[in-house]
Amino acid sequence: MSTCRSLFRRLGPPFSAVISLTILLTMLAGPAQSADSVWQPLLRRLAANGFDPAELDALFSLPDVEYDPRPMRSKLTTLYEGMTDSSRVRGIQEDLADLGYAPGKADGKYGPNTEQAIRQYQKAYGLEADGLATRELRAHIRETMVQRGLAKPEDTWTSRVYDAGTHPRRIAEGRDFYVLHRPDFMAMERRFGVDAHVVGGIISVETRSGRYLGVRKAFNTLASMAAAADYSLMQPFFKNESMTPELAAWMRQTSKERGDWAFEELVALLHYAETTCQSPVELPGSIYGAIGIAQFMPSNVAKHGVDGDGDGVVNLFSPEDAIHSAGSYLHGYGWTSSKASTLQGRRELLYTYNHSQTYVNTVLAVSGALEERDRTVPEPAARTHRVHVADASGLIRAIAPDTRIVLAPGVYDLAGLAGAAASNHVRWEDRGGALVPVLHNIAGLTIQSQEGRAQILAPENAPALVLENVRDMELRDVAFVPRTPEACSVAAGIRGELRRAVVSAAAGPPVATQYGPGLVATGSSDIVLEGCSFANLAHGAIRFEECRDIELRFCHFAGCGQSVLLADRCERFTVRDTFFTANPAHRLLRLEGCTDVQVAWCGFLDNRLDDGTGDDPSGTAIVSIEGPSSEHSLQSSVVWGNRAGRFCDRLDLLNRFATVIEKNSFKHGLG
Numbered sequence: 001m002s003t004c005r006s007l008f009r010r011l012g013p014p015f016s017a018v019i020s021l022t023i024l025l026t027m028l029a030g031p032a033q034s035a036d037s038v039w040q041p042l043l044r045r046l047a048a049n050g051f052d053p054a055e056l057d058a059l060f061s062l063p064d065v066e067y068d069p070r071p072m073r074s075k076l077t078t079l080y081e082g083m084t085d086s087s088r089v090r091g092i093q094e095d096l097a098d099l100g101y102a103p104g105k106a107d108g109k110y111g112p113n114t115e116q117a118i119r120q121y122q123k124a125y126g127l128e129a130d131g132l133a134t135r136e137l138r139a140h141i142r143e144t145m146v147q148r149g150l151a152k153p154e155d156t157w158t159s160r161v162y163d164a165g166t167h168p169r170r171i172a173e174g175r176d177f178y179v180l181h182r183p184d185f186m187a188m189e190r191r192f193g194v195d196a197h198v199v200g201g202i203i204s205v206e207t208r209s210g211r212y213l214g215v216r217k218a219f220n221t222l223a224s225m226a227a228a229a230d231y232s233l234m235q236p237f238f239k240n241e242s243m244t245p246e247l248a249a250w251m252r253q254t255s256k257e258r259g260d261w262a263f264e265e266l267v268a269l270l271h272y273a274e275t276t277c278q279s280p281v282e283l284p285g286s287i288y289g290a291i292g293i294a295q296f297m298p299s300n301v302a303k304h305g306v307d308g309d310g311d312g313v314v315n316l317f318s319p320e321d322a323i324h325s326a327g328s329y330l331h332g333y334g335w336t337s338s339k340a341s342t343l344q345g346r347r348e349l350l351y352t353y354n355h356s357q358t359y360v361n362t363v364l365a366v367s368g369a370l371e372e373r374d375r376t377v378p379e380p381a382a383r384t385h386r387v388h389v390a391d392a393s394g395l396i397r398a399i400a401p402d403t404r405i406v407l408a409p410g411v412y413d414l415a416g417l418a419g420a421a422a423s424n425h426v427r428w429e430d431r432g433g434a435l436v437p438v439l440h441n442i443a444g445l446t447i448q449s450q451e452g453r454a455q456i457l458a459p460e461n462a463p464a465l466v467l468e469n470v471r472d473m474e475l476r477d478v479a480f481v482p483r484t485p486e487a488c489s490v491a492a493g494i495r496g497e498l499r500r501a502v503v504s505a506a507a508g509p510p511v512a513t514q515y516g517p518g519l520v521a522t523g524s525s526d527i528v529l530e531g532c533s534f535a536n537l538a539h540g541a542i543r544f545e546e547c548r549d550i551e552l553r554f555c556h557f558a559g560c561g562q563s564v565l566l567a568d569r570c571e572r573f574t575v576r577d578t579f580f581t582a583n584p585a586h587r588l589l590r591l592e593g594c595t596d597v598q599v600a601w602c603g604f605l606d607n608r609l610d611d612g613t614g615d616d617p618s619g620t621a622i623v624s625i626e627g628p629s630s631e632h633s634l635q636s637s638v639v640w641g642n643r644a645g646r647f648c649d650r651l652d653l654l655n656r657f658a659t660v661i662e663k664n665s666f667k668h669g670l671g
Helices: 014-027 037-046 053-059 070-082 086-100 113-125 137-145 169-178 182-192 196-207 218-227 245-275 299-302 319-332 343-351 357-374 392-398 485-495 499-506
Strands: 385-389 402-405 425-432 433-447 454-458 465-476 476-482 519-522 526-528 533-535 544-546 550-551 555-559 563-568 571-576 578-581 587-592 595-600 603-605 622-627 629-634 638-639 645-647 652-657 660-662
Touching: 037 053, 037 218, 037 245, 037 652, 070 218, 070 245, 086 113, 086 137, 113 137, 169 182, 169 196, 169 357, 169 578, 169 603, 169 638, 169 660, 182 196, 182 319, 196 319, 196 343, 196 357, 218 245, 245 299, 299 319, 343 357, 385 392, 433 476, 563 622
Parallel strands: 385 402, 402 433, 433 465, 454 476, 465 519, 465 526, 476 533, 519 544, 526 550, 533 555, 544 563, 550 571, 555 578, 563 587, 571 595, 578 603, 587 622, 595 629, 603 638, 622 645, 629 652, 638 660
Antiparallel strands: 425 433
8 A cells, every 4th residue: 555655745644644635546446547637747747856757657647637728728729819909009019119128020910029128128127037018017118108208198008997806895804804904904014014005905806705616626727827838729719820930939938938837836836835734725816827816826825925923834725824824925026115106106106916907096096995985994002001811810800990901912712710809990790691890980991902803702691791881992903702622721821820710710510691791891981992803703793882982994794693783772882894794693783762873884795694483584683673773874885685574674764875775685675
């Protein structure tokens, strides 16, 4: 039995195990069949590069590995059409001649002289010297002509954008991703000096903010293109084209060059898959093999990949890593505050990411939408005292009036303290079988994360934190997540001496009473939540009771149940730039006897509401208004892709302005 000890020698044990299992299954199934003949030259080339032939054969014999001629055919077709666009070629020839190059006669025919002149120009201006007469090259040359005073500036840069990329739904998805990962965007901006909104725009345009990573396998794409370095595989697709000998030679050479490029990317993909412990044949990619949320070509991982989440691995499918890697890429290509201070500078920098003016325009449009909302964020409230803490007991002890508490990155298990820490403004109450801290009679308190989002653990049947008669309080960039055994073990590792208390608090049978959401506030006023996230809280995220002057901004709710955000007898309640995404709740926003509720610039995306009765969502609503209520508004928001009984059960009490409500499944309509 083969043991596959040294798969690819330069790969390693995790991927070796995958191939070892493949070889074993192949042996059990019967005599192994050799890989398709189309792969043989590629297999020999990989073997010559140091990879084991037998293991290569096992890899390429996997059921999911198949030759796909479409990527190389598409690439060659696009390039061929560019070469035969006589008006474009003639324009390039004329401009290159004016710039002092020697492209030959300006006859609109692509030949050796034109190719050589293009390559010389590309080398002179730091472009990829591929010699292709593309639309992007034409635009670059025209811009050079303008700079040298040889042409007028009009029409040198297109005004086109991708309509789909700037659709309200797509903008909402981009803002949803930006809000959810806002601390990571800010950390990237501090690290590389690259505008966070631009990186958000790139990710939105590239993959719909991680929602669409490609339907093709990157391995198949790159391996197929590498195999097609042999032009005989592509020639049948162009047999009806009338080519000059020069153009036919160019097609053969271009196929080889593109195939060689794909080969290097294939090798890089194998390295990436091994490093991240992923199967290379399962990674989704673009039509030309780009992977991940920010769509990196595999070779760019080694050059610009960054471990953004601190787990020791660059995983382009991790949002944190993708955000930092995209920032690193732009930084590596010369992004500076001075360079990016002009529109032309930003265009040139983004053009290095994707050689398309329409792409660049679309990224800038999305970036502008993200930046527009960020400009509305007020400065944090001033506090006299500032305290840095690193664990749950330190947080409790630091609670005092007129104080800013800065949380170090980590997990804060307040319920796990089981009353072990004390403060003049904190008492402990039994809520649902867990002792939880109640902050009371305090004014002028800010709790914020130092970097990223510190996590506060919410017990299964109880809130993580209760505010009672609190005034002028801010919670910034804090995440509320369930108190699972895994989360408790992390928190206990941070606390050390409180491990026993955590285990004790976690014990005991479940109770019937559902104390609900992760955060509860009663009788409080002037409360601000900014940049906070609430994830997977089965009994809801937040409940406000008899509060006034409350504002939530740039918050995010995902995976929460029951009433996600509940306001009971509240006045002047504002929710803006906040997103409710993929919640299996009964109500997303529940308003009971409230006055003056304003919801603006928010997104309600892809929620599948459930009232606990099965697949029938009849009793559910995106917005629920109960009791005597008045002056509620929803404006400049997007409600898209949701399933619920209805949009609002008291539509007559909700004024709507400039709000997109489309592609939803409401069993009983809007209201």
